Amino acid sequence: MQAGKVIVCILVGVLLTPIAALLAIASAGAGHGHYEFARLFFPYSMLLTRLTGDTITPPLMALALAQFPLYGLAVGLAVLKGRVGWSVVALLAVAHAIAVVLCFSGMIPNFS
Numbered sequence: 001m002q003a004g005k006v007i008v009c010i011l012v013g014v015l016l017t018p019i020a021a022l023l024a025i026a027s028a029g030a031g032h033g034h035y036e037f038a039r040l041f042f043p044y045s046m047l048l049t050r051l052t053g054d055t056i057t058p059p060l061m062a063l064a065l066a067q068f069p070l071y072g073l074a075v076g077l078a079v080l081k082g083r084v085g086w087s088v089v090a091l092l093a094v095a096h097a098i099a100v101v102l103c104f105s106g107m108i109p110n111f112s
Contacts, residue, residue: 006076013072017065024064039108042067043099046108054109 024038038056039046042064049056074092078085 002080005079006073009076009079010069010072013068013070017068020068021065038064039103040100043096043103046103047099049108 020037020041024035024041027037028035035046044067045056045060045064048060048063052060071092075089078088081088
């Protein structure tokens, strides 16, 4: 039953992904938006655009779509570790928050 907890956490990530992706696409405004939700939900992919000529490439889109299921995997494995594992969740949250702050700090263009 331990593996079931991990699978449930991954499934939560899988279910959150299309919602976050739709919001990210909507905030792109057909290329004329400011990508607020993309920056908020997928900061790693957005920051990596600096390495791809400020372009959101298909590999970065794939990374974005994998992000929440990977978060779910990390949380699921942390749950199995008990109290000690929650430090992994905290570290993940802090890393995401730092990446979001960097996204909104002017490091990346508006893409509009």
